[in-house]
Amino acid sequence: MISRSLFPRLSFNKYFRLGPTAKKWFSSAAENGFIIDELHPSLIKRVVKYVDDMHSLEALLSQGESFDETTQKRYAKVSFIKDMYERYQQQLQGLEELQELIEEDPSLRDEAEIEFTRLLPDLKGTSNELLNRLIPPHPFAEKPCILELRPGVGGIEAMIFAQDLLNMYTGYAHSKRWKYRIISKNENQSGSGIVDAILSIDEPGSYDRLKYEAGVHRVQRVPATETKGRTHTSTAAVVVLPQMGDDKEVDSFERTFKPDEIRIDVMRASGKGGQHVNTTDSAVRLTHYPSGIVISMQDERSQHKNKAKAFAILRSKLAEKERKEKEDKERSARKDQVSTIDRSDKIRTYNYPQNRITDHRSGYNLHDMEGIMSGERLDEVIDAIQKFDCDLKAKELLSAD
Amino acid sequence: MPRISPSSVRACNRVNRFLRLLLPACRTVERSNLEFKWISNELSSLEHLNTNRKLREAIYNACLQRFRYLPLQYILGSQPFGSLELVCRKGVLIPRWETEEWSYELAHRIRKNATNNKQKMVIWDLCSGSGCIALLLKQELQAFKDVNITALDISQKAISLIKRNMARNGIKDVSVISADVLHNPPNPGSMIDILVCNPPYISEDSFVKETSRSVKIHEPRLALVGDKEFYQNLIEHWLPKINSFVYEIGDINQADFVHNAIINDTELNTVWSTGVKRDANGNPRVLYGFRKNGKNNTSFKYHELFDNFGKLN
Numbered sequence: 001m002i003s004r005s006l007f008p009r010l011s012f013n014k015y016f017r018l019g020p021t022a023k024k025w026f027s028s029a030a031e032n033g034f035i036i037d038e039l040h041p042s043l044i045k046r047v048v049k050y051v052d053d054m055h056s057l058e059a060l061l062s063q064g065e066s067f068d069e070t071t072q073k074r075y076a077k078v079s080f081i082k083d084m085y086e087r088y089q090q091q092l093q094g095l096e097e098l099q100e101l102i103e104e105d106p107s108l109r110d111e112a113e114i115e116f117t118r119l120l121p122d123l124k125g126t127s128n129e130l131l132n133r134l135i136p137p138h139p140f141a142e143k144p145c146i147l148e149l150r151p152g153v154g155g156i157e158a159m160i161f162a163q164d165l166l167n168m169y170t171g172y173a174h175s176k177r178w179k180y181r182i183i184s185k186n187e188n189q190s191g192s193g194i195v196d197a198i199l200s201i202d203e204p205g206s207y208d209r210l211k212y213e214a215g216v217h218r219v220q221r222v223p224a225t226e227t228k229g230r231t232h233t234s235t236a237a238v239v240v241l242p243q244m245g246d247d248k249e250v251d252s253f254e255r256t257f258k259p260d261e262i263r264i265d266v267m268r269a270s271g272k273g274g275q276h277v278n279t280t281d282s283a284v285r286l287t288h289y290p291s292g293i294v295i296s297m298q299d300e301r302s303q304h305k306n307k308a309k310a311f312a313i314l315r316s317k318l319a320e321k322e323r324k325e326k327e328d329k330e331r332s333a334r335k336d337q338v339s340t341i342d343r344s345d346k347i348r349t350y351n352y353p354q355n356r357i358t359d360h361r362s363g364y365n366l367h368d369m370e371g372i373m374s375g376e377r378l379d380e381v382i383d384a385i386q387k388f389d390c391d392l393k394a395k396e397l398l399s400a401d
Numbered sequence: 402m403p404r405i406s407p408s409s410v411r412a413c414n415r416v417n418r419f420l421r422l423l424l425p426a427c428r429t430v431e432r433s434n435l436e437f438k439w440i441s442n443e444l445s446s447l448e449h450l451n452t453n454r455k456l457r458e459a460i461y462n463a464c465l466q467r468f469r470y471l472p473l474q475y476i477l478g479s480q481p482f483g484s485l486e487l488v489c490r491k492g493v494l495i496p497r498w499e500t501e502e503w504s505y506e507l508a509h510r511i512r513k514n515a516t517n518n519k520q521k522m523v524i525w526d527l528c529s530g531s532g533c534i535a536l537l538l539k540q541e542l543q544a545f546k547d548v549n550i551t552a553l554d555i556s557q558k559a560i561s562l563i564k565r566n567m568a569r570n571g572i573k574d575v576s577v578i579s580a581d582v583l584h585n586p587p588n589p590g591s592m593i594d595i596l597v598c599n600p601p602y603i604s605e606d607s608f609v610k611e612t613s614r615s616v617k618i619h620e621p622r623l624a625l626v627g628d629k630e631f632y633q634n635l636i637e638h639w640l641p642k643i644n645s646f647v648y649e650i651g652d653i654n655q656a657d658f659v660h661n662a663i664i665n666d667t668e669l670n671t672v673w674s675t676g677v678k679r680d681a682n683g684n685p686r687v688l689y690g691f692r693k694n695g696k697n698n699t700s701f702k703y704h705e706l707f708d709n710f711g712k713l714n
């Protein structure tokens with residue numbers, strides 16, 4: 001029932017791509033665009049652990065022991081992983097053979113290329129199945145999200161850059177046909193750019209992609225106002241939050257707070273208010289004492305709507321805060337040695353003179369400023385950082401075992 | 402690579418010119434900016450303003466009207482109110498955020514305190530104006546099959562605006578009655594559970610001294626100026642016919658007036674509790690009252706419905 005062949009294959013160093021020859025043909029196939037995304041070695045190690053586990057379980061079974069419910073579940077899980085892994089190996093092997101053909105047999109190259117392109121998604125599908133079993137999914141993976149943008153250092157140039165980033169994200173959502181709304185936006189009164197903006201992307205699962213955008217983004221370019229043609233460096237910060245429910249739920253969420261936890265300030269108008277005045281005093285400031293979170297909202301002409309929006313954002317912030325705290329706790333409990341993505345650090349540089357963006361976490365470079373800033377090629381950057389994150393998680397898991 | 406184009410520089414100048422027109426009514430630059438944003442956002446979504454030129458002209462005219470203190474809500478023709486989008490027309494009072502605040506809160510309390518969604522409720526809104534309170538209650542209580550809401554006003558302009566606002570928000574089954582509450586108040590067929598009212602409450606004196614210019618010039622005096630008459634009318638005409646009431650007030654004197662009339666009456670003071678609710682800005686805004694023990698197998702436990710709504714006297 002068990003494929004013994006798993007073991008010898010696992011110990012083969014071809015999975016670690018160490019052999020100089022393997023490296024050579026692999027890279028030249030890659031040059032032609034026929035790249036295989038393999039699972040990270042530490043994930044493979046983890047699979048081996050599961051298969052070991054499965055063996056010991058089966059040994060117990062053969063001794064006539066019966067499983068309780070949790071053990072049954074564990075058994076089901078490890079058998080699934082084993083099956084998936086076998087499938088992964090077959091698909092991988094098939095693709096590698098095709099790669100070889102592409103490299104070495106010109107007469108079959110065209111057909112091999114077509115076949116390669118056809119089969120590649122299967123491998124990706126299997127890898128994803130495995131990844132989902134091996135790495136626990138992000139708790140907010142299925143959620144829509146909210147992006148908060150704010151200029152950092154660099155004065156007006158930073159405000160313009162924050163506006164550029166906002167355009168990038170709306171363009172990104174647009175290119176994916178995701179619904180989005182600008183929840184609030186405060187423009188720079190004395191020129192171009194924005195003081196802050198909140199963008200809501202209503203597609204479920206958008207959090208999982210865009211969570212990697214959180215952090216400090218840096219731009220290097222010559223500002224329009226710069227007479228001497230000097231390149232300036234400015235920054236903007238992006239916060240990514242999960243959306244935690246629809247408007248109706250937000251309404252009941254609002255009522256979960258005790259009066260002394262929350263303070264709602266409205267635009268203080270002196271005088272009698274009510275029928276005496278008719279200006280639109282709809283701005284609201286929400287203070288949540290336990291967390292110290294303060295949210296101001298003034299975009300809507302209705303105070304009620306501003307309040308609802310502020311509460312929705314508070315809810316997202318609290319959820320994200322709680323998640324981070326939990327993650328940090330777990331990490332320090334493991335005394336992790338593996339470096340993690342530090343959100344306070346600058347994550348990406350947009351270098352206009354060189355037409356280049358660099359993601360500092362993954363080391364990924366893209367030479368197409370226009371493609372990025374329009375949002376259309378942002379996916380490529382996110383793919384790279386997602387892969388990087390996945391590998392990181394795999395290492396983390398391994399060190400946790 | 403310049404990113405500020407000459408045309409956007411010109412746009413900036415244009416903005417400033419417009420902002421200057423908004424400043425007198427808005428008083429601060431910040432608020433002028435907000436209003437400018439609302440004006441340009443809402444006008445640019447109008448289909449007939451389909452060229453830049455037409456749009457710019459429309460925005461300019463809007464700012465010019467605002468310069469003459471015409472309320473933003475009349476210029477844009479609407480005001481959001483809770484979950485509703487209400488049409489605003491000259492001749493009918495613009496709904497205020499204070500009213501939105503307490504009526505939304507009231508709707509929530511009714512939902513929470515109803516025994517089930519078959520519960521029968523009779524609600525009357527006197528002095529309904531745009532219909533804001535009656536329609537918001539209807540909208541927020543749509544899960545309840547047996548809510549009976551009546552909206553009443555003396556002004557024909559108000560009556561037709563209420564109907565228009567019902568159509569605009571897809572609200573059915575609100576009775577709209579044209580009547581004079583003070584001189585010829587209609588008799589409700591049955592006991593009213595909740596009587597709501599935002600009557601004209603600005604005294605002559607306060608109208609001159611404490612009312613903003615835009616209100617004075619452009620909103621209907623009929624909707625604004627009143628002293629104690631509607632509160633007197635509450636005591637004399639309505640109290641026997643109702644289980645509870647929620648009246649907006651402009652001055653704490655109006656609440657005291659009703660409160661004193663009740664505690665000085667040996668019969669009323671055994672039956673009624675009254676209280677005052679402040680708005681988010683800290684001003685006394687609502688006078689409310691309920692029968693301590695209900696009447697005629699009432700549907701609500703009123704002391705729970707109004708628990709912590711404001712401060713009981």
Ligand SMILES: C[S@@+](CC[C@H](N)C(=O)[O-])C[C@H]1O[C@@H](n2cnc3c(N)ncnc32)[C@H](O)[C@@H]1O
Nearest residue numbers: 496528529530554555556581582583599601624
């Ligand atoms: C302050 S407005 C309130 C409008 C609306 N309920 C609101 O909250 O925006 C008062 C309304 O009372 C109406 N009104 C004035 N005198 C009245 C009377 N004697 N009988 C009935 N309605 C009257 C006015 O036409 C006006 O619409």
